[in-house]
Amino acid sequence: xxxxxxxxxxxxxxxxxxxxxxxxxxxxxxxxxxxxxxxxxxxxxxxxxxxxxxxxxxxxxxxxxxxxxxxxxxxxxxxxxxxxxxxxxxxxxxxxxxxxxxxxxxxxxxxxxxxxxxxxxxxxxxxxxxxxxxxxxxxxxxxxxxxxxxxxxxxxxxxxxxxxxxxxxxxxxxxxxxxxxxxxxxxxxxxxxxxxxxxxxxxxxxxxxxxxxxxxxxxxxxxxxxxxxxxxxxxxxxxxxxxxxxxxxxxxxxxxxxxxxxxxxxxxxxxxxxxxxxxxxxxxxxxxxxxxxxxxxxxxxxxxxxxxxxxxxxxxxxx
Amino acid sequence: xxxxxxxxxxxxxxxxxxxxxxxxxxxxxxxxxxxxxxxxxxxxxxxxxxxxxxxxxxxxxxxxxxxxxxxxxxxxxxxxxxxxxxxxxxxxxxxxxxxxxxxxxxxxxxxxxxxxxxxxxxxxxxxxxxxxxxxxxxxxxxxxxxxxxxxxxxxxxxxxxxxxxxxxxxxxxxxxxxxxxxxxxxxxxxxxxxxxxxxxxxxxxxxxxxxxxxxxxxxxxxxxxxxxxxxxxxxxxxxxxxxxxxxxxxxxxxxxxxxxxxxxxxxxxxxxxxxxxxxxxxxxxxxxxxxxxxxxxxxxxxxxxxxxxxxxxxxx
Numbered sequence: 001x002x003x004x005x006x007x008x009x010x011x012x013x014x015x016x017x018x019x020x021x022x023x024x025x026x027x028x029x030x031x032x033x034x035x036x037x038x039x040x041x042x043x044x045x046x047x048x049x050x051x052x053x054x055x056x057x058x059x060x061x062x063x064x065x066x067x068x069x070x071x072x073x074x075x076x077x078x079x080x081x082x083x084x085x086x087x088x089x090x091x092x093x094x095x096x097x098x099x100x101x102x103x104x105x106x107x108x109x110x111x112x113x114x115x116x117x118x119x120x121x122x123x124x125x126x127x128x129x130x131x132x133x134x135x136x137x138x139x140x141x142x143x144x145x146x147x148x149x150x151x152x153x154x155x156x157x158x159x160x161x162x163x164x165x166x167x168x169x170x171x172x173x174x175x176x177x178x179x180x181x182x183x184x185x186x187x188x189x190x191x192x193x194x195x196x197x198x199x200x201x202x203x204x205x206x207x208x209x210x211x212x213x214x215x216x217x218x219x220x221x222x223x224x225x226x227x228x229x230x231x232x233x234x235x236x237x238x239x240x241x242x243x244x245x246x247x248x249x250x251x252x253x254x255x256x257x258x259x260x261x262x263x264x265x266x267x268x269x270x271x272x273x274x275x276x277x278x279x280x281x282x283x284x285x286x287x288x289x290x291x292x293x294x295x296x297x298x299x300x301x302x303x304x305x306x307x308x309x310x311x312x313x314x315x316x317x318x319x
Numbered sequence: 320x321x322x323x324x325x326x327x328x329x330x331x332x333x334x335x336x337x338x339x340x341x342x343x344x345x346x347x348x349x350x351x352x353x354x355x356x357x358x359x360x361x362x363x364x365x366x367x368x369x370x371x372x373x374x375x376x377x378x379x380x381x382x383x384x385x386x387x388x389x390x391x392x393x394x395x396x397x398x399x400x401x402x403x404x405x406x407x408x409x410x411x412x413x414x415x416x417x418x419x420x421x422x423x424x425x426x427x428x429x430x431x432x433x434x435x436x437x438x439x440x441x442x443x444x445x446x447x448x449x450x451x452x453x454x455x456x457x458x459x460x461x462x463x464x465x466x467x468x469x470x471x472x473x474x475x476x477x478x479x480x481x482x483x484x485x486x487x488x489x490x491x492x493x494x495x496x497x498x499x500x501x502x503x504x505x506x507x508x509x510x511x512x513x514x515x516x517x518x519x520x521x522x523x524x525x526x527x528x529x530x531x532x533x534x535x536x537x538x539x540x541x542x543x544x545x546x547x548x549x550x551x552x553x554x555x556x557x558x559x560x561x562x563x564x565x566x567x568x569x570x571x572x573x574x575x576x577x578x579x580x581x582x583x584x585x586x587x588x589x590x591x592x593x594x595x596x597x598x599x600x601x602x603x604x605x606x607x608x609x610x611x612x613x614x615x616x617x618x619x620x621x622x623x624x625x626x627x628x629x630x631x632x633x634x635x
Binding site for chain 2: 002005006008009012013016017018135136137139140142143144145146147314316317318
């Protein structure tokens, strides 16, 4: 009938909460804060002789490498050192300063802020169903002339909309703040990566930034589906927020503990951090690729949503 | 022919093998106030939850305006307004924004209608305050307002007088009567007997999920449950002796200094009075008392004891 008004209602409910405004404000303050601090604290002339600095770094790395090899040290560490040396050498040869800063570089540096967005989105998604149960307002909502799935769908779309909107606000703010602080240029700026075959390559920073933006949309969708499901199953926002945060933050820990298991690549934990796969550097599980991870996440999301809708449709509401 | 706006046919609810509501059937007529009366835990709220689709129906059928709730939920709910237990509202929003939440999603609610409803429940002065500042009575009134927004022809109120002060209860009663006179069917549930008696046209007494009986409230004077109280100044036992000598079929009872006789016949009453007076007993008052719904209810549910024990509201 008037399904869109259900969506409007959910949207209004989200933005009637004071915390929502903090969730938007906090990342923006951090973005501004980091740029201001960087401007004030960093001496811009410090890295004028960056080639000498890199050369010194290379020497240090080489020494460390020898020592580690002698002691039969960790393979991962050795690989990392070798890669560092190669990248720095490439930078000197091709005159690519790692210290040159533009708004795009700033966006790449600030990419981890997506964890914070994920956290806030988890809180909203984990709350949107369960709080109606705990406050009893779900009764007032479900006795309307709408099938239950329509009501749940309005909540899902509202949460996704909120998540995406927040992410876009953060992206635009970062670009704006970065631009004001470091200039809006640098669209053709490159950075150095080591590809799978050990080859050193140059890549456009812009490419990374946009890949990261796109992948974060996927990650947010999965996070929403996860906390949405738990929120609906347990009718408790704390359980939902707890489990979703655990999946997001403790993922690396679980992977470390279970990394020799073959099935680890099919778990949600292993596939939650997509941005690592953009360059394939510092990747824990070598078998993972972007298409594979996205497929796994898509399957998980479908299953979680199917469970959520089925349970919600049949539940006896006694709140 | 009377039109029925709400019909329950053999409605049953079982949860984990336990029968909460057992084959309940009743029909609510257009324009009547129908009461569901029963002690706490009798299954009133469960029944209401099944009617509005909050919980599934194990067996039987619920028809709202001849539409089956189970098969065609959206159509069935279009002209239903309800409060299930306490009206729970969004504390972080104003009363007005709460109302707007429901106004937006119900068919044909105009701005005039919203204003009208706010005025009706007398909340104009506080409608733009956050609901967390509201008293229980104000919340109840806002709950009634949201239930009425879309002019439902079936209005279901679970314990509607909870938290209302005497003035509020009086107003609600009058308003429900007005709605009923305009053709709305009102279903109210309560464990407050006196209240149901004042409010309803018919009352279904429910116990342990089963229908005990349905009472027409307006007709109860005609029933035989009438007792006459003779106030005696002096020895009540002597008075009892006098009357039982005259007619052994009389049921006599002594309560304090009152002699209670079970009869409804005017001539008998006059006759008994004459006998007492002739025997030199001082009758200072004669009072005709109808057995209240309360007494009948307690009799039927065999709870007995102090009425107030039953009437204490347990819901916050």
